[in-house]
Amino acid sequence: MSNILLIEDEDSIRRVLKKVLQEDNQSYQFTEATDGQEGISTVKKQEFDLILCDIKMPKKDGIEVLDFIRNHTPTTPVVMISGHGNLETAVKAMRMGAFDYISKPPDLNHLLSTVRGALQSKAQPAPVQRAVKKPNVSQQMVGESDAMQRIHKLISKVAPTQARVLVQGPNGSGKELIADAIHKHSLRYKGPFVEVNCAAIPSELIESELFGHVKGAFTSAHKDRKGRFEAAHGGTLFLDEIGDMSLPAQAKVLRALQEHKVQRVGSDKDISVDVRVVAATNKNLMEEINARRFREDLFHRLAVIEIQVPPLNDRRSDIPLLIDHFNAALTPFKSIEEGAIQLLTEMNWTGNVRQLRNVVERLHILSDDRITADAVKQFVNH
Numbered sequence: 311m312s313n314i315l316l317i318e319d320e321d322s323i324r325r326v327l328k329k330v331l332q333e334d335n336q337s338y339q340f341t342e343a344t345d346g347q348e349g350i351s352t353v354k355k356q357e358f359d360l361i362l363c364d365i366k367m368p369k370k371d372g373i374e375v376l377d378f379i380r381n382h383t384p385t386t387p388v389v390m391i392s393g394h395g396n397l398e399t400a401v402k403a404m405r406m407g408a409f410d411y412i413s414k415p416p417d418l419n420h421l422l423s424t425v426r427g428a429l430q431s432k433a434q435p436a437p438v439q440r441a442v443k444k445p446n447v448s449q450q451m452v453g454e455s456d457a458m459q460r461i462h463k464l465i466s467k468v469a470p471t472q473a474r475v476l477v478q479g480p481n482g483s484g485k486e487l488i489a490d491a492i493h494k495h496s497l498r499y500k501g502p503f504v505e506v507n508c509a510a511i512p513s514e515l516i517e518s519e520l521f522g523h524v525k526g527a528f529t530s531a532h533k534d535r536k537g538r539f540e541a542a543h544g545g546t547l548f549l550d551e552i553g554d555m556s557l558p559a560q561a562k563v564l565r566a567l568q569e570h571k572v573q574r575v576g577s578d579k580d581i582s583v584d585v586r587v588v589a590a591t592n593k594n595l596m597e598e599i600n601a602r603r604f605r606e607d608l609f610h611r612l613a614v615i616e617i618q619v620p621p622l623n624d625r626r627s628d629i630p631l632l633i634d635h636f637n638a639a640l641t642p643f644k645s646i647e648e649g650a651i652q653l654l655t656e657m658n659w660t661g662n663v664r665q666l667r668n669v670v671e672r673l674h675i676l677s678d679d680r681i682t683a684d685a686v687k688q689f690v691n692h
Contacts, residue, residue, distance in 0.1 A: 311337045312429050313356075317349035317363040317375060318342075318391060323414065327362060327421070334422050346370025350378050357383065360428050362412075364391045365399050373403060380407050387428035391416075404634040407643050419494045420450055451487050452635045453628035457620045461488065468615050469495035474567070476612045477590040479619025482664030485590040486550060488617060492588055493546040501545025506538050508559075509551035516559045518575045521566075527576025539572045542585045552612070553593035553604060564608045587612065622659040622666060629655045632663060636670040637681070644674055649683035657690070 314331070318324045324342055331338050341356065343349040347369035353361070361379060365372035372390055379388055387409040392400035400411035409428045412421055451458070468475060469492045477485045486505065493503045511519050518527075522537030538547060549555075555563070566572050567587065571580040589612045598604035622629065630651050637646060650673075659665055669690055677685045 311339055312359040313339050313341065314425075315341045315343065315349070315352060315356075315358045315361045317346065317352075317361065317367070317372075319344050319364060319367045323364070323391070323416075326416065330416075330418055330421060331425060334425075346372065346375045349375050353379055353382060358386055360425065361386055361388045362391060362425075363388055365403065366393060373399060373406070376403055376406055376408055389424055389428055404638050405645055407645075408638070410635075410638050423450070450635070451484065451491055452632050453625060454631065455625040455628045457625050458628060461617060461619070464615070464617055465491050465495060468492065468617075470497060472586055473614040474586065474612050475588045475615045475617060476595075476609075477588065477617045477619060478595075479590075479592065480621050480662055481592050482662035483619045483621060484663050485592075485619055486548065488619065489546070489548040489550075489588040489590060493548075493586075496546065496586070498545050498586060502542050503546050503548065504538050504542035505548045505550060507550045509554040513556040513559070516556060517562060520559065521562060521572045521574055523575035524577045527574070531576065534574070537572065537574065539566055539583045539585055540581060543583050545585070547585045547587050549587060549589040551591055552589040553591035553595055553598055557603070557605065560605045560608050564605060564611060567608075567611045622662040626655055629659075629666065632666055633670055636667045637674065640671065640674045644677060644680050646681040647683055650681050650686045653683055653686045654690075 312335075316324050316327055318327070328340050331340075341352060341358070343352050346367045349361075349363065349367075350370060363372045363375050363379075367375075376388055376390070379386060384407075388403075388407070390400050390403045390408045390411040391414060392411050393414050400408075400413075404411060410424045412424060451462070453459075465488065475489075475492060477488050479485050489505075490503060493499060506519065508516065518531075518535070518537065520537050520539055522535050522540060523531045525531055525533050549563075562572075566583065566585075569580075570584065571582055573580060595604050595609050595613075599606045599609060633646065633651055633654060637644065654666070654669070661668075673681045673685055673689055676689050
């Protein structure tokens with residue numbers, strides 16, 4: 311049983327939070343406070359496993375409440391609830407030690423994963439806490455730049471449909487997170503989400519990986535095996551780096567998309583599959599088509615909707631949010647100086663979000679009690 315305190319002045323938000331969380335786990339027990347002062351009084355009287363706290367409230371705001379909690383019961387995880395205009399304050403709260411923040415109206419997947427991660431961090435014995443990632447926290451789309459807001463809006467429109475989506479952008483920019491978000495917000499969210507990295511599989515094995523094989527189809531085929539298309543039946547198949555797929559495999563993928571059928575390697579039997587395909591690439595597929603390395607008919611099948619992901623250098627306003635987000639996924643919590651954030655924001659991120667995440671983790675491990683500008687100068691190659 312987990313005791314959760316909701317400090318929120320809007321009745322409707324409290325009702326939504328309780329309903330969603332209770333449907334996820336009936337063992338959650340809730341206590342409610344309708345303003346900051348009542349929240350502080352409640353924390354004085356009772357210990358909680360998790361506190362969800364609004365930022366903008368009467369009497370005492372969320373920052374004042376968080377400051378009290380950090381001093382009164384520092385091991386209790388606090389998740390802040392922020393309106394759109396409170397984003398900078400939410401980031402400040404994370405630097406003060408908040409576990410994470412949830413925007414209004416709450417994204418249900420983000421809410422559930424954040425609450426689970428926060429409760430798990432509370433349950434973890436103190437001697438075992440070290441610089442390890444909390445599950446799920448870093449696997450979320452973060453950003454409030456114009457480019458990211460456009461992507462969020464496009465996902466909200468596209469996800470409920472059956473349209474195929476092609477996500478294009480440089481390595482490390484978060485294309486797989488977009489594919490995952492499309493699946494989670496689709497009507498197929500209860501079905502499987504199957505990922506295939508086309509660049510990581512040798513060309514001679516890609517057809518077996520995608521379509522499966524029958525026993526004896528080749529030397530090492532000792533038994534029948536399902537392919538990824540069959541594994542994704544009823545759900546979403548994410549073909550990452552599809553620009554690296556061989557032409558023969560492209561032809562079979564095209565047939566699967568046209569006829570909703572696949573054939574295992576070594577078999578002439580058709581197997582019906584119900585799969586939504588989301589593809590991604592860091593290549594310019596029109597150039598690949600002109601060079602005869604990619605089929606134009608497959609491109610048009612895949613690119614019903616195109617989503618372009620910008621490099622991190624083109625959305626620098628998101629870097630402070632990403633830094634705080636990744637830092638919040640590491641324990642024990644370490645604050646970050648403004649000077650350190652400024653230096654990181656000004657750097658050239660050729661490896662995009664993936665590179666930034668690795669740098670934040672490196673700084674977290676190598677720094678002492680807090681991450682300083684000097685630590686950035688010492689441990690990060692400019």
